[in-house]
Structure formats: structure tokens, C-alpha cells
Amino acid sequence: MSSSALDRYRATLIGLERKSRRRMLSPRHGIDFTSNDYLGLATSSRLAEAITAAIGQGIPAGAGGSRLLRGNHCVHEALETEAASFFGAESALYFGSGFAANVALFSCLPQRNDLIVYDALIHASVHDGISAGRAGAVAARHNDVEAFDRAIRDWRAGGAKGHPWLAVESLYSMDGDRAPLAELLAIAERHDGFLFVDEAHATGVLGTNGRGLASGLENSGRLLTLHTCGKALGVSGALLGLPDVLAGYMVNRARSFIYSTAPSPLMAAGIREALRIIEDEPERRHRLNALQGFVAELLRSKLGISPSGSQIQPIMIGDNARAVRIAARLQSEGFDIRAIRPPTVPEGTARLRLSITLNVDEEQIAAMIERLAVAIEEDRP
Numbered sequence: 001m002s003s004s005a006l007d008r009y010r011a012t013l014i015g016l017e018r019k020s021r022r023r024m025l026s027p028r029h030g031i032d033f034t035s036n037d038y039l040g041l042a043t044s045s046r047l048a049e050a051i052t053a054a055i056g057q058g059i060p061a062g063a064g065g066s067r068l069l070r071g072n073h074c075v076h077e078a079l080e081t082e083a084a085s086f087f088g089a090e091s092a093l094y095f096g097s098g099f100a101a102n103v104a105l106f107s108c109l110p111q112r113n114d115l116i117v118y119d120a121l122i123h124a125s126v127h128d129g130i131s132a133g134r135a136g137a138v139a140a141r142h143n144d145v146e147a148f149d150r151a152i153r154d155w156r157a158g159g160a161k162g163h164p165w166l167a168v169e170s171l172y173s174m175d176g177d178r179a180p181l182a183e184l185l186a187i188a189e190r191h192d193g194f195l196f197v198d199e200a201h202a203t204g205v206l207g208t209n210g211r212g213l214a215s216g217l218e219n220s221g222r223l224l225t226l227h228t229c230g231k232a233l234g235v236s237g238a239l240l241g242l243p244d245v246l247a248g249y250m251v252n253r254a255r256s257f258i259y260s261t262a263p264s265p266l267m268a269a270g271i272r273e274a275l276r277i278i279e280d281e282p283e284r285r286h287r288l289n290a291l292q293g294f295v296a297e298l299l300r301s302k303l304g305i306s307p308s309g310s311q312i313q314p315i316m317i318g319d320n321a322r323a324v325r326i327a328a329r330l331q332s333e334g335f336d337i338r339a340i341r342p343p344t345v346p347e348g349t350a351r352l353r354l355s356i357t358l359n360v361d362e363e364q365i366a367a368m369i370e371r372l373a374v375a376i377e378e379d380r381p
């Protein structure tokens with residue numbers, strides 16, 4: 001169909017294509033060096049059996065309504081109680097996705113006179129929540145504690161009376177580095193504010209017993225955490241850990257919680273089991289740690305790259321087209337590796353994002369790095 005109303009969308013896609021930024025959906029293919037299924041739980045038999053058992057017990061696939069109406073199933077509440085205790089929070093609230101949880105939180109909790117200071121590399125969902133909310137917001141340079149503090153001091157110097165919110169990821173999704181959480185919490189305390197920690201890539205993997213990197217912090221009522229359930233937990237959805245009063249406030253004010261069908265009770269049953277697996281099977285974390293060490297050694301020796309120190313390892317390329325070419329070459333050789341380009345990462349920092357999971361072994365890792373070294377060498381600018 002040709003229509004001038006559609007032409008502007010076509011023009012955008014053509015523009016993206018020209019800059020090697022057009023994205024396309026493609027089927028799963030090749031050895032997994034890209035998923036966030038860090039502990040291999042998505043295909044674990046224990047998880048499958050728990051969901052099968054839940055079906056057998058009559059737990060429905062669909063909630064049938066919003067949590068505030070008939071959609072509130074006892075399995076949602078059981079999950080929230082267990083998650084609050086697991087993550088060391090007063091309360092937990094369950095959402096259909098991490099994206100929805102972040103939008104709900106940032107559009108609802110920070111108030112009109114508050115200031116959100118967010119890390120420059122924070123996830124898109126936090127940006128969307130901020131845009132939908134009423135508080136002011138300013139970016140701080142990535143992992144620069146002094147920049148967070150300065151932004152709040154400048155704001156206060158202008159006579160501001162509200163409360164500051166610091167927003168960071170504990171383990172950055174595209175860089176694999178960690179936030180200085182203890183220092184950031186101290187800033188939140190000093191300025192009578194809150195620290196929000198998005199644990200999407202740490203939950204299940206890092207911190208004591210896989211409880212996330214914020215789990216070691218003194219929880220003084222100023223800490224809010226997001227634990228996504230679609231990454232290391234192998235299912236889908238997300239749990240916010242937060243003080244009781246804020247959970248109660250969100251149940252009354254967070255529009256995407258109130259005006260949305262509750263997540264599937266079957267998925268909630270799956271997440272309950274995933275939390276138990278995280279607790280009972282520390283060997284999964286140990287194995288991931290060993291694989292990550294193996295990758296780090298090879299990256300250093302074969303590619304001269306300093307490792308990130310986590311299961312997420314960016315291979316910086318810079319140019320969009322070159323990143324896409326190298327990724328496509330590895331894909332054609334049977335390795336599922338994806339190029340990550342702006343706007344997901346800053347302009348000029350296109351990269352390959354290597355994700356290490358229990359879905360691979362040492363032999364596959366060694367073969368991939370061998371081929372990666374060749375592909376990079378043969379595609380020198």
C-alpha cells in the first residue's frame with residue numbers, strides 16, 4: 001500500500017538502515033552468547049515441573065483481572081511474601097515485567113518537588129518512568145559518586161525542599177561493571193533521599209546467595225530494588241523490593257499496576273520455584289563464575305581486552321556497521337552474538353555484548369573466542 005501517511009515511517013526506517021541502526025527480529029540460532037538466562041534456569045526441569053504441578057493444582061494461566069479486582073491470586077501474594085524475605089525488603093510488589101515496574105515506580109513515587117539523579121547509563125525503562133512522572137531529573141556521569149552528590153547540592157542550593165532519588169543499576173546491562181552502591185546509599189541518607197537499585201543483571205547471580213548486590217547494604221528504609229524474573233530467574237516478570245508504605249502507595253497510585261491485568265499466576269508459581277533453586281543450587285553460580293573466569297583469561301590473552309569482571313562482557317567496536325558485520329560473521333559460524341548499537345548504548349560505542357551463561361561450556365567458549373579474534377582481525381578499519 002502506498003500512502004503519504006505511511007511514508008514518514010518508511011523514511012525513518014530508511015534513515016536507520018543508512019546509519020546501520022535498523023533493527024530486525026531474527027529467530028534464535030546458534031550457540032547462546034547473548035541471552036540473559038545466566039544460570040540456565042529457563043530450560044531447567046525443576047522449573048518446568050513446578051509449573052506443571054501448578055497447572056495440576058488448578059492454578060490458572062490467566063489472572064482474569066487487575067490485582068485490585070479479581071486478578072489477585074493467592075500465588076501472587078505468596079510470591080511477594082517470599083520475595084520480600086529473600087531480598088531482605090519490607091515488602092515486594094510483583095509486575096508483569098521489569099520495564100513496567102520501573103515505569104510504575106518512577107512515574108509515581110518521586111513527587112513534584114523531588115529530584116531524580118540517574119546514572120547516565122541507566123536503562124530505558126527508568127527514562128520512560130521519569131518522563132511520565134512529575135519530579136525533576138538530571139543525569140550524573142556514569143558511576144561518578146561525586147557527580148551524584150554535586151547534582152543534589154546544586155539543587156538544594158537553589159532552595160529545593162523535596163527529596164532526592166538516586167537511580168542506578170547494580171550491574172550495568174551493556175558494560176558489565178558495578179555501581180558503588182554503599183557510597184550512593186550514604187549520599188541518599190545524607191540528603192534525606194532514596195536509592196533505587198536496578199538489580200536486573202545481578203539478581204540470582206551476585207550478592208550473598210544470589211540476592212543481588214544491594215543485599216549487603218544496611219536497609220534503612222531508603223533503599224528500593226528491582227529484581228527482574230526474566231533473566232537469571234529464567235521466567236518473566238519483576239519484583240520491586242521496597243518499604244511497606246511505598247508498596248501501599250504504589251498499589252493506590254501506580255497506574256500501570258492498577259489499570260493492568262495481573263501477571264499470569266502460573267508465572268508467579270514458576271518464580272517461587274526459581275527463588276528456591278537459587279537458594280538450593282549454589283553450584284550454578286559457582287559454575288558461572290568459573291566460566292566467566294575462563295572467558296576473562298582468553299579475552300586477555302587472545303584479544304588483549306580487560307575483562308569486565310562479570311558475566312556481561314562488552315567487546316567495544318565503535319562503528320555501527322563494523323559491529324554488525326562482525327556479529328553477522330560469528331552468527332554465520334554458529335555463535336549467537338549480537339551487535340548493540342545506539343540508542344541502546346552511547347553514540348560511537350557500538351559493541352558486541354557477550355553474555356556468559358550456563359548454556360555454554362569451555363569448549364564452545366574457546367571456539368567462539370578463536371573465531372571472534374579472526375573476525376576482528378580481518379575486519380580492521
Ligand SMILES: Cc1ncc(COP(=O)(O)O)c(C=O)c1O
Pocket residue numbers: 096097098099100102123125169173198200201228229230237238
Ligand atoms: C537494567 C534493566 N532494567 C530493566 C529491564 C527490563 O526488564 P524486563 O525485561 O523484565 O522488562 C532490563 C531488561 O532488559 C534491564 O536490562
